[in-house]
Amino acid sequence: MPAGEPYPFRCSAAGADDDTDHVLTRVLDPAALPAVGPLKHDFLAAETNPFVKYRKLLASYHAALAGGLGDAEFVALVRRLDDAVAAVDGQGFRVTPFRPRRVLAHELGMPRLWVKDETANVAGSHKARHLMGLAIWLEVQRALGTAGEPRPLAIASCGNAALAAAVVAVAAARPLAVFVPAHADPAVVGRLERLGATLTRCPRQPGAGGDPSYRRFREAVAAGALPFTCQGPENGLVLEGGETLAFEMISVLIEHAVELDVLAVQVGGGALATAVARGFEEARVLGLVRRLPRLVTVQSEGAAPLARAYDLVAERLVAAAGGDPPRGRRARAEWILESVPAAAVEEALRYAAAHRQAFMWPWEQEPRSVATGILDDETYDWLALVRAMLVTGGVPLVVSERVLKEANTLARRFAGIAVDATGSAGLAGLLALAAAGGTAGAEDLAVLSTGVSR
Numbered sequence: 500m501p502a503g504e505p506y507p508f509r510c511s512a513a514g515a516d517d518d519t520d521h522v523l524t525r526v527l528d529p530a531a532l533p534a535v536g537p538l539k540h541d542f543l544a545a546e547t548n549p550f551v552k553y554r555k556l557l558a559s560y561h562a563a564l565a566g567g568l569g570d571a572e573f574v575a576l577v578r579r580l581d582d583a584v585a586a587v588d589g590q591g592f593r594v595t596p597f598r599p600r601r602v603l604a605h606e607l608g609m610p611r612l613w614v615k616d617e618t619a620n621v622a623g624s625h626k627a628r629h630l631m632g633l634a635i636w637l638e639v640q641r642a643l644g645t646a647g648e649p650r651p652l653a654i655a656s657c658g659n660a661a662l663a664a665a666v667v668a669v670a671a672a673r674p675l676a677v678f679v680p681a682h683a684d685p686a687v688v689g690r691l692e693r694l695g696a697t698l699t700r701c702p703r704q705p706g707a708g709g710d711p712s713y714r715r716f717r718e719a720v721a722a723g724a725l726p727f728t729c730q731g732p733e734n735g736l737v738l739e740g741g742e743t744l745a746f747e748m749i750s751v752l753i754e755h756a757v758e759l760d761v762l763a764v765q766v767g768g769g770a771l772a773t774a775v776a777r778g779f780e781e782a783r784v785l786g787l788v789r790r791l792p793r794l795v796t797v798q799s800e801g802a803a804p805l806a807r808a809y810d811l812v813a814e815r816l817v818a819a820a821g822g823d824p825p826r827g828r829r830a831r832a833e834w835i836l837e838s839v840p841a842a843a844v845e846e847a848l849r850y851a852a853a854h855r856q857a858f859m860w861p862w863e864q865e866p867r868s869v870a871t872g873i874l875d876d877e878t879y880d881w882l883a884l885v886r887a888m889l890v891t892g893g894v895p896l897v898v899s900e901r902v903l904k905e906a907n908t909l910a911r912r913f914a915g916i917a918v919d920a921t922g923s924a925g926l927a928g929l930l931a932l933a934a935a936g937g938t939a940g941a942e943d944l945a946v947l948s949t950g951v952s953r
Contacts, residue, residue, distance in 0.1 A: 632740020745778020769880030
């Protein structure tokens, strides 16, 4: 990113009507980071604040140092902001549990099932991780004097992301505009109003495709608001706060000398799965893990634009490669992994990025599901997730309402986690995968429980 750029959130070419998926991605420079030994020491350290523990892997940390702040000053900045979050929400950011759930694994007939429990996180979900990472970046720019005139923050959300944004925005003393659907949960709306957010309800209009809340959010950003949101293409830096979840998982895996075989993550807009997948990819580049887990993404029958996009890219790869791939997503994924050169995969992804509307477009029907938090009309971070599945042999799963409800009951009963149906959708994916024989040979499987039942 350009030195001194306070808001490197979105590709400068984004917004042009060229049917291109503009993706801004941070790239770690291993030469600028500690060697694998010291990094492992940091990962195994007893520090409980994830933004302090993994600070050397944050763009905000390196921007702070490049601007003249010291390590101690950055840590103090993070702790001040975290204290302010705790004053608003009753708790700050802490490393959350990731451990085998033996009773649940036994009930499901799985060898070892690891669960990352985010239900006790700030604002009750993982969303605050994304937004805290972004808030730290903004605070660094304020400390360096590069932020210019204060600008309002904006987000489009139907629930957990809006609550997380409101908590962090209050802590950072920044005004927040929230664009919510007309059917937003009254309890969520009430909490947002008490937190001082400016709410705009956005009803769907007949004949207008896509999420109306997202359209209004884009209008606010075009008018000067900062995208304080959980869609990676709108703000690439929002992903790195979410990566701390992957780093916490990797810390535990290093401690136990375990490598995951399968990682199932629920997908709405896609920022969570993208952040976790990128965290594992970066850990492999840095030598912290030897191999990547097979990424399984999970959507509901009510809206599955990612599965559709994946199939279209996979079909293009198969047509270009020739041969006779087996039927079914899982068998085809393994065939692509074993038979298609990596260069061909990257070329297919470049084509998809330059022809977005042929692969990703809004779900035609109004999305409906018990898992309301994954009902995004589009998977905004679709391209990164299609790539992650292709290079790990993973697949997108589309699960029924019955399986979503069953998974939620199992998580609550046998893992003791007060998770909502959205937060247990990753487990629903594992249930569907196991039923199809897709977990055969996998010793270590993992999911994230991401939203508390309200």
